[in-house]
Amino acid sequence: xxxxxSPWETExxxxxxxxxxxxxxxxxxxxxxxxxxxxHVDKEVWRKAGDLGLLCTSIDEAYGGVGASFAHELVIAxxxxxxxxxxxxxxxxSTMAIPILLHAATEDQKKQWIPKLxxxxxxxxxxxxxxxxxxxxxxxxxxxxxxxxxYVINGxxxxxxxxxxxxxxxxxxRTLSESGADEGLSMFMVERETTPGYRxxxxxxxVGQRGQDxxxxxxxxxxxxxxxxxxxxxxxxxxxLKRGFLTERTIIGLMSVANAERAVELTVEYTKQRRVFGxxxxxxxxxxxxxxxxxxxxxxxxxxxxxxxxxxxxGTMDTPTASMAKLFCTEMQNRVMDECLQLHGxxxxxxxxxxxxxxxxARVQRIYGGASExxxxxxxxxx
Amino acid sequence: MNSIYGEDLETFRDTVRSFFERELAPxxxxxxxxxxxxxxxxxxxxxxLLGSQVPEVHGGADAGPLAAMIISEELGHSTAAGATGSxxxxxxxxxxxxxxxxxxxxxxxxxxxxxxDITQAxxxxxxxxxxxxxxxxxxxxxxxxxYVVNGxxxxxxxxAKADLIYTVVRVMPGAGARSLTVLAIDANTPGITxxxxxxxxxxxxxxxxxxxxxxxxxxxDRIGPEGGALAIFRSIMSMDRLQLSARSxxxxxxxxxxxxxxxxxxxxxxxxxxxxxxxxxxxxxVETELKVGRAFLDSLIVRARDDKLSAxxxxxxxxxxxxxxxxxxxxxxxLWGGSGMMEEMPIAxxxxxSRVQRIYAGATExMKAQxxxxxxxx
Numbered sequence: 141x142x143x144x145x146s147p148w149e150t151e152x153x154x155x156x157x158x159x160x161x162x163x164x165x166x167x168x169x170x171x172x173x174x175x176x177x178x179x180h181v182d183k184e185v186w187r188k189a190g191d192l193g194l195l196c197t198s199i200d201e202a203y204g205g206v207g208a209s210f211a212h213e214l215v216i217a218x219x220x221x222x223x224x225x226x227x228x229x230x231x232x233x234s235t236m237a238i239p240i241l242l243h244a245a246t247e248d249q250k251k252q253w254i255p256k257l258x259x260x261x262x263x264x265x266x267x268x269x270x271x272x273x274x275x276x277x278x279x280x281x282x283x284x285x286x287x288x289x290x291y292v293i294n295g296x297x298x299x300x301x302x303x304x305x306x307x308x309x310x311x312x313x314r315t316l317s318e319s320g321a322d323e324g325l326s327m328f329m330v331e332r333e334t335t336p337g338y339r340x341x342x343x344x345x346x347v348g349q350r351g352q353d354x355x356x357x358x359x360x361x362x363x364x365x366x367x368x369x370x371x372x373x374x375x376x377x378x379x380x381l382k383r384g385f386l387t388e389r390t391i392i393g394l395m396s397v398a399n400a401e402r403a404v405e406l407t408v409e410y411t412k413q414r415r416v417f418g419x420x421x422x423x424x425x426x427x428x429x430x431x432x433x434x435x436x437x438x439x440x441x442x443x444x445x446x447x448x449x450x451x452x453x454x455g456t457m458d459t460p461t462a463s464m465a466k467l468f469c470t471e472m473q474n475r476v477m478d479e480c481l482q483l484h485g486x487x488x489x490x491x492x493x494x495x496x497x498x499x500x501x502a503r504v505q506r507i508y509g510g511a512s513e514x515x516x517x518x519x520x521x522x523x
Numbered sequence: 524m525n526s527i528y529g530e531d532l533e534t535f536r537d538t539v540r541s542f543f544e545r546e547l548a549p550x551x552x553x554x555x556x557x558x559x560x561x562x563x564x565x566x567x568x569x570x571x572l573l574g575s576q577v578p579e580v581h582g583g584a585d586a587g588p589l590a591a592m593i594i595s596e597e598l599g600h601s602t603a604a605g606a607t608g609s610x611x612x613x614x615x616x617x618x619x620x621x622x623x624x625x626x627x628x629x630x631x632x633x634x635x636x637x638x639x640d641i642t643q644a645x646x647x648x649x650x651x652x653x654x655x656x657x658x659x660x661x662x663x664x665x666x667x668x669x670y671v672v673n674g675x676x677x678x679x680x681x682x683a684k685a686d687l688i689y690t691v692v693r694v695m696p697g698a699g700a701r702s703l704t705v706l707a708i709d710a711n712t713p714g715i716t717x718x719x720x721x722x723x724x725x726x727x728x729x730x731x732x733x734x735x736x737x738x739x740x741x742x743x744d745r746i747g748p749e750g751g752a753l754a755i756f757r758s759i760m761s762m763d764r765l766q767l768s769a770r771s772x773x774x775x776x777x778x779x780x781x782x783x784x785x786x787x788x789x790x791x792x793x794x795x796x797x798x799x800x801x802x803x804x805x806x807x808x809v810e811t812e813l814k815v816g817r818a819f820l821d822s823l824i825v826r827a828r829d830d831k832l833s834a835x836x837x838x839x840x841x842x843x844x845x846x847x848x849x850x851x852x853x854x855x856x857x858l859w860g861g862s863g864m865m866e867e868m869p870i871a872x873x874x875x876x877s878r879v880q881r882i883y884a885g886a887t888e889x890m891k892a893q894x895x896x897x898x899x900x901x
Contacts, residue, residue: 222751239763247671269861272790273789274860274861275791275860276790276791276792278725279791281830298861299861344865345865345866345867346864346865347863347864347865347866347871347875348864415651415655415658416653416654416655416658417654417655417657419584426891445717453891474853478849481878482881482882482886482887482888484883485653485655485882485886486678486883488882489724489879490879490881498811499878500875503856503864503866503874504861506857506859507857507860507863508861509866511857511860512857513801513857516801
């Protein structure tokens with residue numbers, strides 16, 4: 141295959157990649173089956189990641205981060221895809237929730253929470269979605285009513301990544317003042333261990349990404365200090381969230397591309413050793429042509445996503461382009477997964493084979509992080 | 524409903540549907556953990572779901588091949604029944620026995636097949652041999668009145684528990700297609716070990732790995748002549764493919780119905796999901812595909828009823844209908860958003876089960892290769 145190097149890669153990221161690859165090979169891959177069966181990662185993996193500098197990698201050292209470039213985070217995302225892992229929810233934090241925290245929080249708040257997230261002692265959840273509020277996020281019903289120095293929060297959230305393990309959770313709720321005035325949607329940081337009324341519901345049994353601990357959360361008269369309102373001004377949640385969307389959408393796009401590339405790689409390997417009708421499966425024209433199509437699609441998407449990543453890093457990324465990145469790459473990933481699964485025949489349907497899991501894991505990429513339909517609407521607005 | 528099947532078979536459909544609701548759905552968690560049990564098979568027998576093609580003289584309904592099509596459609600329609608994989612498609616094996624078995628074999632096995640005392644499986648696939656049956660290695664050495672069988676099979680529907688395993692073996696010394704032979708092996712024969720393979724989509728199916736270690740099979744348990752396996756399959760493959768295609772269509776139709784209801788119920792951005800143009804257009808495309816698929820399937824059902832279904836037509840059905848099902852499932856599941864990613868949701872089950880339709884019982888590629896052979900003739 142043509143050697144390709146992303147424009148954002150450096151010698152530094154090369155060295156880091158070796159460390160990250162080893163981490164996924166030794167601390168993640170061997171536990172894949174166990175985590176899929178119990179539907180959550182073992183907490184220890186967060187600490188181990190923290191020890192190696194895989195958490196808060198691009199966050200300023202002043203807050204306990206590693207102080208490396210954003211490109212280092214991309215290496216983590218890519219190596220996770222290469223390991224066919226979707227259980228360890230590191231990317232959500234580092235590329236979406238923590239950047240939001242960095243923009244939304246006061247200095248004190250950043251110093252209070254980010255160091256814990258960097259060591260892995262703090263595991264972050266991000267609670268926006270509710271049963272009645274998915275694509276239409278403004279329909280959030282969870283309420284935070286001011287009561288003296290606290291807010292009393294009632295409501296529930298669903299589909300929360302890392303929901304079972306998270307001990308620090310960013311919760312989006314509709315704030316009401318002591319007099320009952322609607323102050324709009326705000327974000328709170330809730331420390332699970334010291335907050336009665338925070339209840340983790342079931343881990344949701346998902347079609348794919350089965351090792352990822354996606355859960356329901358319930359807040360029953362949960363008292364949260366007003367000091368935990370991110371930014372200390374109510375009604376800022378959507379402005380704060382917007383900061384995370386560009387990064388989140390671009391990174392999901394990158395994950396798609398890395399996964400698609402890995403699927404093609406695995407399928408070339410498989411079809412070259414599988415014998416059928418007197419030759420290698422790879423030698424049949426249909427196989428070659430399908431793989432050629434997949435490889436071409438993944439390559440075009442790679443060049444596009446790398447361009448997006450560079451824009452993100454130099455501050456020139458815009459809203460419609462981030463939406464295009466998410467829409468295009470996730471849909472390409474799903475098409476490629478389907479073809480690659482087919483070329484594995486019956487084995488493509490057996491979960492021991494990575495391609496079977498990668499296919500199941502891919503489907504939700506077109507739904508979470510803003511469904512394809514939402515991305516299309518955003519793009520259309522720019523036309 | 525103006526059905527191609529006619530009134531009698533539609534009455535049978537009601538029987539099948541209520542059987543699944545009554546006997547399968549309530550016990551589904553148990554079946555998913557343990558597979559199907561004898562009590563279930565007996566109940567299926569009492570309800571008339573087994574051996575629909577068994578001739579009347581042996582106590583069967585002699586219902587012709589379309590009863591099995593009804594069962595397949597209902598397997599596609601019911602997500603609980605769908606979890607049994609194609610365990611309940613055993614009628615294609617019974618018809619193989621009807622066409623190719625001896626009178627003595629008929630007397631021996633039909634009664635048990637009808638009651639559920641004899642469940643069946645077809646064991647062809649081996650780890651190194653899927654699409655390419657020339658790679659089959661399980662061997663049968665003639666020794667007096669017996670064959671001694673050695674080898675292994677994998678991914679066998681019902682294989683973990685079936686009483687009668689129609690096993691494709693290579694009679695030695697032999698090579699090539701002319702040595703492939705079907706032996707009906709009693710699962711209680713010494714030398715057989717079996718393991719249940721847990722699958723994610725067909726949890727209630729007793730998918731099995733089967734190991735044969737010097738297993739003695741009486742020559743009287745051979746189905747058809749030595750070397751007859753491929754000819755036997757040719758005689759049943761078209762119907763097998765049509766049945767699976769019918770299942771794909773029924774599953775797709777069910778997905779559409781569930782999704783339409785969901786889109787009418789789900790509210791967002793101050794309106795119902797169905798009020799958004801994208802939703803309407805997606806569903807309209809889906810319904811159009813279903814209509815085309817139903818017309819195609821119905822035309823083949825008419826040919827099957829008159830025993831005129833060709834191998835190529837069966838192959839075409841198996842290409843087009845599962846691929847249409849995949850397009851429909853993908854479009855429908857998207858409209859459920861995050862909830863469609865939850866394993867227990869019917870749409871998630873329908874979607875997960877659909878993927879294997881393009882692979883098992885002859886992958887799409889094999890179907891295309893078969894059709895293309897005609898182009899190379901003359």
